[in-house]
Amino acid sequence: MKKIKLVIVGLGVIGRGVIEILLEKKEFLRDMGLDLKVVALCEVDGSIVSDEGIDLKKTLELAGRGELDKHKQWSNSKSIEILGEVKADIVLELTPGNIENGEPGYSHIKGALKNGMHVVTSNKPPIALHYRELHELARGENLELRYEAAVGGAIPILNLHQKCLQINEVESIYGILNGTTNYVLSKMVEDGLSLENALNEAKELGIAEQDPSYDIDGVDTALKVVILANSILDMNVEFGGMKIRGIRDVTPESVELAKKHGYVIKLIGDVRRMEVSPRLIPVDHPLNVSDSLNAVMIDSDVAGELTLVGHGAGARETSSSIYSDVIDIAAGI
Numbered sequence: 516m517k518k519i520k521l522v523i524v525g526l527g528v529i530g531r532g533v534i535e536i537l538l539e540k541k542e543f544l545r546d547m548g549l550d551l552k553v554v555a556l557c558e559v560d561g562s563i564v565s566d567e568g569i570d571l572k573k574t575l576e577l578a579g580r581g582e583l584d585k586h587k588q589w590s591n592s593k594s595i596e597i598l599g600e601v602k603a604d605i606v607l608e609l610t611p612g613n614i615e616n617g618e619p620g621y622s623h624i625k626g627a628l629k630n631g632m633h634v635v636t637s638n639k640p641p642i643a644l645h646y647r648e649l650h651e652l653a654r655g656e657n658l659e660l661r662y663e664a665a666v667g668g669a670i671p672i673l674n675l676h677q678k679c680l681q682i683n684e685v686e687s688i689y690g691i692l693n694g695t696t697n698y699v700l701s702k703m704v705e706d707g708l709s710l711e712n713a714l715n716e717a718k719e720l721g722i723a724e725q726d727p728s729y730d731i732d733g734v735d736t737a738l739k740v741v742i743l744a745n746s747i748l749d750m751n752v753e754f755g756g757m758k759i760r761g762i763r764d765v766t767p768e769s770v771e772l773a774k775k776h777g778y779v780i781k782l783i784g785d786v787r788r789m790e791v792s793p794r795l796i797p798v799d800h801p802l803n804v805s806d807s808l809n810a811v812m813i814d815s816d817v818a819g820e821l822t823l824v825g826h827g828a829g830a831r832e833t834s835s836s837i838y839s840d841v842i843d844i845a846a847g848i
């Protein structure tokens with residue numbers, strides 16, 4: 516049995532989802548020969564550390580009640596301190612990201628790598644803003660930096676490219692990379708809602724954040740485009756070079772006009788063009804998916820055109836990609 520020590524930084528929706536899946540799939544992982552043990556959990560105001568392994572069920576109960584600080588092993592130690600002290604195999608960096616500088620994930624990832632730990636993250640800004648620096652640091656330390664969950668939620672875009680399309684030269688990647696905007700646009704088409712009403716419905720269902728600006732303005736999609744451009748197309752681009760236009764100007768009238776001519780409007784991220792914008796998509800096109808689904812088309816020289824459809828958000832769905840990276844790294848330890 517291979518024993519793998521984990522550190523989880525960030526106990527929000529994604530972090531709790533990762534713990535729930537670990538509890539749910541414990542026997543499955545053991546059958547694979549993996550004993551995953553969480554030895555540290557870090558939140559914004561403190562941490563829990565136990566080299567023997569943290570009681571995850573009890574921790575989830577306390578977190579659900581907002582009483583994590585009542586845990587018997589709770590301390591006020593900051594995450595960056597813990598990452599410099601704890602010895603583990605893999606750090607899961609699951610905090611929200613700041614588009615201005617990539618913090619706090621940027622410092623977390625650097626701290627983990629400098630302390631000899633592999634990193635798996637769902638955090639987009641650090642990877643989009645500091646791609647080259649972080650990859651060079653990981654490579655210099657002979658460590659893995661993986662971020663499948665930062666791009667397509669449950670859709671395995673990066674791993675598909677790395678493991679199944681090695682012989683291919685990828686020529687273009689484009690599609691729907693944000694579930695919130697796709698939900699809003701789908702409701703405008705299917706139910707005739709205004710953008711504001713569709714967005715309010717998405718908030719009530721928990722699909723959209725209370726402040727959905729990053730989604731609606733195309734910023735979330737743009738971050739993913741930059742990551743895909745650098746990691747798959749090796750374009751060496753920066754976020755500041757993106758052309759970004761969100762969906763705020765999409766009206767019920769424009770939706771109806773498109774519909775009348777056999778089209779729908781979708782927010783498309785185009786990796787080769789480094790562009791995010793609303794585009795007209797034929798109703799019978801593979802990218803015409805409804806609800807909060809994502810859909811990505813990869814055009815390559817050997818395999819041709821591939822379309823991937825799946826959930827781009829959600830704690831369980833994102834956990835699927837996180838564990839794909841964790842298991843892959845663990846296999847090489």
